[in-house]
Amino acid sequence: MSALAQPVPADAGSATSRRLREIFDDHYEFVYRSVRRLGVPLTHVDDVVQETFIVVGRRLDDFEGRSSIRTWLFGIAMRVANTQRRGEDRRRRRAAVAAESAPSETDPYARREAVDLLHRLLTELDDDRRAAFILADFEGMTAVEIAEGLGVNLNTVYSRIRAARKQVGEALQRYRQTEGQA
Amino acid sequence: MEPLDPALAELIATETKTVAPPEGAKARAWAAIGAGVGVVPLAVPAASAEAATAAAAKTGAWLKIVGATALVGAVGTGVWATSRTPEPTPAVARTDAAPSAEDGREAEPPPDDTTAAAVAAVEAEPEVEPEPEPDPEPESAPTVDTSAPAPEPRATKKLRQEPSTTVPTPPLGLAEELALVEKIRKAVAAGDHGEALTLAKEHRDTFPKGALRPDRLDLEATAYCARGQTERGRKLATQLRETWPKAPISDRLESTCKLDEEG
Numbered sequence: 001m002s003a004l005a006q007p008v009p010a011d012a013g014s015a016t017s018r019r020l021r022e023i024f025d026d027h028y029e030f031v032y033r034s035v036r037r038l039g040v041p042l043t044h045v046d047d048v049v050q051e052t053f054i055v056v057g058r059r060l061d062d063f064e065g066r067s068s069i070r071t072w073l074f075g076i077a078m079r080v081a082n083t084q085r086r087g088e089d090r091r092r093r094r095a096a097v098a099a100e101s102a103p104s105e106t107d108p109y110a111r112r113e114a115v116d117l118l119h120r121l122l123t124e125l126d127d128d129r130r131a132a133f134i135l136a137d138f139e140g141m142t143a144v145e146i147a148e149g150l151g152v153n154l155n156t157v158y159s160r161i162r163a164a165r166k167q168v169g170e171a172l173q174r175y176r177q178t179e180g181q182a
Numbered sequence: 183m184e185p186l187d188p189a190l191a192e193l194i195a196t197e198t199k200t201v202a203p204p205e206g207a208k209a210r211a212w213a214a215i216g217a218g219v220g221v222v223p224l225a226v227p228a229a230s231a232e233a234a235t236a237a238a239a240k241t242g243a244w245l246k247i248v249g250a251t252a253l254v255g256a257v258g259t260g261v262w263a264t265s266r267t268p269e270p271t272p273a274v275a276r277t278d279a280a281p282s283a284e285d286g287r288e289a290e291p292p293p294d295d296t297t298a299a300a301v302a303a304v305e306a307e308p309e310v311e312p313e314p315e316p317d318p319e320p321e322s323a324p325t326v327d328t329s330a331p332a333p334e335p336r337a338t339k340k341l342r343q344e345p346s347t348t349v350p351t352p353p354l355g356l357a358e359e360l361a362l363v364e365k366i367r368k369a370v371a372a373g374d375h376g377e378a379l380t381l382a383k384e385h386r387d388t389f390p391k392g393a394l395r396p397d398r399l400d401l402e403a404t405a406y407c408a409r410g411q412t413e414r415g416r417k418l419a420t421q422l423r424e425t426w427p428k429a430p431i432s433d434r435l436e437s438t439c440k441l442d443e444e445g
């Protein structure tokens with residue numbers, strides 16, 4: 001575990017433990033999917049998911065229920081993933097300087113090219129667009145839920161989803177054209 | 183708002199059907215989280231118990247992981263109990279850091295060349311080391327009794343002992359085994375097969391009767407095949423299938439060792 005996740009005091013209380021366990025049972029798969037979509041390399045997904053729930057355990061008392069728990073979890077996962085990515089970027093830059101070539105970002109064992117492709121396209125989005133796009137079009141959440149969860153205006157959510165769809169759609173088209181020419 | 187581009191919609195539909203945690207990941211995650219935050223893994227909720235039971239009926243390995251999680255939970259319960267006494271409870275931190283610096287094995291510096299070390303380790307071993315007798319796999323899925331109190335974990339007594347002046351030898355439990363197998367898994371996923379084999383040997387030596395032996399064998403066989411030692415990898419895969427016929431063979435092992443092409 002990284003320094004990001006400071007342990008909860010042992011006397012945190014059984015109610016918190018129980019609540020964390022419930023949240024984990026109900027939302028582990030959602031957090032896992034989200035972390036994958038947030039551009040975390042497959043080899044680090046488990047670590048980021050675990051750290052996310054550790055942060056959840058520490059901040060459980062801060063959750064006031066004003067937004068959906070899934071958007072709250074997503075926000076935490078996004079911050080943990082960003083921290084991980086920044087560290088990974090630094091590591092890659094160092095490796096790239098040493099090897100004078102960037103390492104492949106693909107999982108050598110990945111067999112589902114479509115998923116890899118989509119995840120690569122997602123990494124081209126900025127954080128705001130990616131969050132709105134994932135929650136709306138992958139997780140089926142309503143714009144109202146997303147707006148409450150992310151703490152932004154409803155129109156902003158619509159605008160981000162629209163922009164993300166356009167950007168990813170165009171990137172997909174370009175990819176298909178390149179594929180067709182190859 | 184405009185509808186999604188059909189090609190993009192199709193891609194997203196494929197993704198949502200495909201992206202899911204691998205088998206056993208949830209149990210491993212909870213074991214790690216429980217250790218990290220110092221919370222007690224509580225009795226498995228009914229829904230989870232049913233899901234676990236259903237999954238257990240499908241795979242033997244999953245059964246072991248669920249069992250491992252339950253045992254880790256039991257250890258955690260002991261830690262929880264001791265944490266309410268004035269005595270300090272180093273178990274949480276120790277489990278979090280597993281394998282820890284307290285472990286004498288970890289005090290040694292890592293080999294400079296893990297690949298060479300792995301090769302040396304492999305050379306020193308018999309061609310395919312026979313596994314100890316496996317624990318019998320239950321014919322039917324066990325049920326989780328949430329009403330019964332957790333049994334006193336064997337490790338608890340040890341945790342309560344005063345620190346000795348001699349070199350401490352903390353008990354290695356399932357949390358440590360899970361952590362070690364997870365390290366092997368990560369090494370394989372990262373393509374660091376030499377490191378994976380070194381860790382696999384460590385697992386064999388440290389946990390000769392470990393609950394996660396099928397998982398380790400699967401990863402070890404994959405690492406051998408990925409290094410080009412296909413015959414050796416396939417032998418291990420055969421050993422895995424024969425010793426634990428209900429344990430699932432990972433897609434990664436099947437594809438890396440090309441098990442479907444075995445003559």
